[in-house]
Amino acid sequence: MSSAPYIVGNWKMNGTRALLAEARAINRAAARYPGVQVALAPPFTLVQSLADEAQAIGVGGQDCHVQPKGAHTGDISAPMLADCGASFVIVGHSERRKDHGEDDALVKAKAEAAIEAGLGVIVCVGETLEERDAGQAEAVVSQQVDNSLPALEAIADLPAGKVSVAYEPVWAIGTGRVAEVADVVAMHKAIRTRIEAAYGEKAAGVRILYGGSVNAENAAALLAAEGVGGALVGGASLAAESFAAIIAAAGTEPVD
Numbered sequence: 001m002s003s004a005p006y007i008v009g010n011w012k013m014n015g016t017r018a019l020l021a022e023a024r025a026i027n028r029a030a031a032r033y034p035g036v037q038v039a040l041a042p043p044f045t046l047v048q049s050l051a052d053e054a055q056a057i058g059v060g061g062q063d064c065h066v067q068p069k070g071a072h073t074g075d076i077s078a079p080m081l082a083d084c085g086a087s088f089v090i091v092g093h094s095e096r097r098k099d100h101g102e103d104d105a106l107v108k109a110k111a112e113a114a115i116e117a118g119l120g121v122i123v124c125v126g127e128t129l130e131e132r133d134a135g136q137a138e139a140v141v142s143q144q145v146d147n148s149l150p151a152l153e154a155i156a157d158l159p160a161g162k163v164s165v166a167y168e169p170v171w172a173i174g175t176g177r178v179a180e181v182a183d184v185v186a187m188h189k190a191i192r193t194r195i196e197a198a199y200g201e202k203a204a205g206v207r208i209l210y211g212g213s214v215n216a217e218n219a220a221a222l223l224a225a226e227g228v229g230g231a232l233v234g235g236a237s238l239a240a241e242s243f244a245a246i247i248a249a250a251g252t253e254p255v256d
């Protein structure tokens, strides 16, 4: 199992080149914590610049097309991301599922396209508030995991750590409302069961991240929770100060 905590910042549609100064500071902070795997997913426009200069962090995309190239105006393919230095891509974020009507089958195809291009992949799942209130959270998320993860044949030859699942309750994203640790633990356990059903012994190499209003104050408790292999962080990853505090909260020793 890849045991290093995986802390990933998702900048969403934020950041012009001026924000690279924060990324440099994040890179310096990450270098102090070699026991933590740190990554940033900036907008496409910053991927290459960041990948060129940030040595202590992984750099990734926030989405990719299922095709490697072709007549798809405005889209970016997984090989294009790899070509400009990305090492991973996030797929199936709830904002993509909502804003672009992405369903599980498309998310799965994107994940497999990413792997084909040599990228790691973070597959996002999570229930809405209505689904949680209706007592359907676990069923919804389990179904998303079953249908969004790349097929076993696609990951069979991959080393541990290349595929992650991010559990992000939709109602916790960007709202300041964090899931209870006990609920996170229960959902991560349910997700682990589905990953094991899909991948057998390969499941041990898949980390499950929590995402949804993670910040400097709540990170330590969430990251220490059973089954939580890291965090996918939106708002708090835009500033080096708050993101560095989350990296430090992952519980590994810094080097000076």
Ligand code: PEP
Pocket: 010, 012, 168, 172, 173, 174, 175, 176, 211, 212, 213, 214, 232, 233, 234, 235, 236
């Ligand atoms: C996200 O966008 O994946 C996310 C978790 O955002 P935030 O941390 O801002 O809730």
